Amino acid sequence: MNRCTTRSSGPAPSRRAPRYFHAAVLAAMAGAALCIVAPASAQVQPGLGLSRPFPEAALRGTLSMNTASEATLNGKTIRMAPGMRLFSPQNTLVMAHTVMGQTFKVNYVLENSTGMLHAAWILTESEAAQPRKGSDAVITNITTSSGAALK
Template identity: 70%
Template sequence: MRAFSHWINTMQRCDFPRRLRAARPGAWSLVLAAALCAPPLWAQQVPFGLGNVRNFPEAALRGKLAVLSTVDAELNGRAIRMAPGMRLFSPQNSLVMLHTVIGQSFKVNYVIEPSTGMLLTAWILTEAEAAQPRPAAK
């Protein structure tokens, strides 16, 4: 037991902060000031519409999407199934959980999975994006 306590007492501990204060007395105050004066992380992100441009795939079409359930939707007035990995993106380009938008309708750009005919991806459009021309479903 004595050997263990001796090892604990002589163990080298990291004294980097002490050495930093000794080398530069004002360094910690600069770090603290920078942390307190910096805007929060959410404010550092550029809001959508201020230079952000979403690039949609060439195959994306324009339409009106009404989410009926987590697996069923109505696209341009016709019933359609959503693919198991269906992704719905908000105007800020973040994922939208389908159960949170049941019963709502959106103007979207969308991609249909060719082999199954299911809705694979949809992007909810901003007013500026909706004003840009895009082919509609045939």
């Protein structure tokens, strides 16, 4: 086995390192800039023609995530179904653990057999302004005025 005993004519390894280090730093900065800009341009902005079709069975309410398996819906504690889906205003999935302790105006669907929370959609301001069954408004047939006003 022959080994070269003479030094090569190129720069010493200690002199090559700074050149490659600067190139690596520039490449990392360019990659970080792309990561910051790309998600912002790829998001769907609410109110720009986004119309989400909610199921007919969806009700309106106020949702707050308590734990990974429990939430507060309209002031009452409710269990979440194992496959519960929470959708953002851009209609993307939201992981429940990322919004613990926050309160949202939502449309929601309960499972028929168990009564657990099955799906919820966080509403935009324009969606929340539209009336929907199950909203926080109290509807009653009790009146305190005279019956003549009802005719």
